[in-house]
Amino acid sequence: MRTLPKRLKKGDTVGVISPSSPPDQENLKKALPFLEELGLNVKLGKSVYEEKGYLAGTDKERLADLHAMFRDPEIAGIFCAGGGYGAARYADQIDYAMIKENPKVFWGYSDITFLHTALGEYAEMVTFHGSMLASDVGKPEFHERSRRMFGQLFEPFELHYTEEVSPLETIVSGVAQGQLVGGNLSLIRSAIGTKFDLDVKGKILLIEDIDEEPAEVDEILNHLRMARKFDEAAGIVIGDFKNAEPNKRKPSFSLEQVLADYFSGLKIPIVKGFKIGHCEPHFSVPLGALARLDGDAKTLTILPGVQ
Incomplete structure (x- = not known):
């Protein structure tokens, strides 16, 4: 069992960092009042303003920000401004023992997936795959349902995903x-x-992506297949695949054909259509929390991610 971070409370201070690429500053500026509306005080990390090529500062600077936010006893949670690329570059230098001693809400997705996996494995804590500030919250299309998903950080409650959220399709029951x-x-x-x-x-695998055309999704899924990931998983949740349209390679299979090719013959429950990923609304979920995927009822139930 992974450690559940403590729930947030109104009046808490949270940190904002850019673990990967530089965020859009205008969108970030528009997003910060949302955290204040939640009753939170905000402390910005140095990486938020740094820019070094496609990175938000050097690896050392971004790593220092991550460490500083986890070490600071006044910081109750950490939100990522955006994704892009670069989190993996310093993953082998993170002080996981320190973070394990200071578990906190850690929230983001996309390139942040690498940190979710690393923190889950080596700091043994639940983290959150959720909307990012500059990439999502600060944009006009930020959905009310996406907004409500932040409530799970303040009060422990089970998440229930049904077709009331979006149409779902069972590939394997x-x-x-x-x-x-x-x-x-x-x-x-x-x-x-x-x-x-x-x-x-023995776990439920969530997958989502953006800007990968069907042939590229095919290549990645084949890699996971040969790495025996699908043989080991207990179930698969297929989230949003934004812009998964043929571009460079025409003619092409559709994304649906590729997914069916890899998943329809498996003997574990697999359901697709979840609004989890680069989409609006974005259904934010705690990674490392216990979940139940029902391919017959087309539901996903997840236990609380905070205590």
Whole structure:
């Protein structure tokens, strides 16, 4: 069992960092009042303003921000401004023992998937796959349902995903229970063969991605297949695959054909259509929390991610 971070309370101070690429400053500026509306005080990390090529400062600077926020006893939670690329570059330098002693709400997705996997494995804590500030909250299309998902940080409650949220399709029926793990498909693949290789044995695997056309999704899924990830998982939750349209390679299979090719013959419950990923609304979920996927009823139930 992973450690549940303490719930947030009104009046708490939370940190904002950029673990990967530089955030859009205008969108971030528009997003910060949302945290204040939640009753939170905000402390910005130095990486939020740094820019070094496609990175939000050097690896050393971004790592220092991450460490500082976990070490600071006045910081109750940490929100990522955005994703992009770069979190994996310093994952092997993180002080996991220190973070394990100071578990806190840690919230983000996309490139942050690498940190979710690392913190789950080596700090043994639940983290949150949720909307990011500059990438989502600060944009006009930020959905009311996405907004409400932050409530799970203040009061422990079970999450119930049904077709009231979005249409779902069962690829393989059945029921599975286990920790919910995963996130961005490309980042899961990038960790294979490293010490941060995602452990999916007996767990429910969540996958989502953006800007990967069907042939590229095919390539990644084949890599996971040959790495035996699908043989080890208890169930698979297929989230949003934004812009998964043929571009460079025409003619092409559709995304639906690719998913069916890899998943329809498996003997574990697999359901697709979840609004989890680069989408609005974004259904935010605690990674490492216990979940139940019911392919017959087309539901996903997740236990609370905070205590």
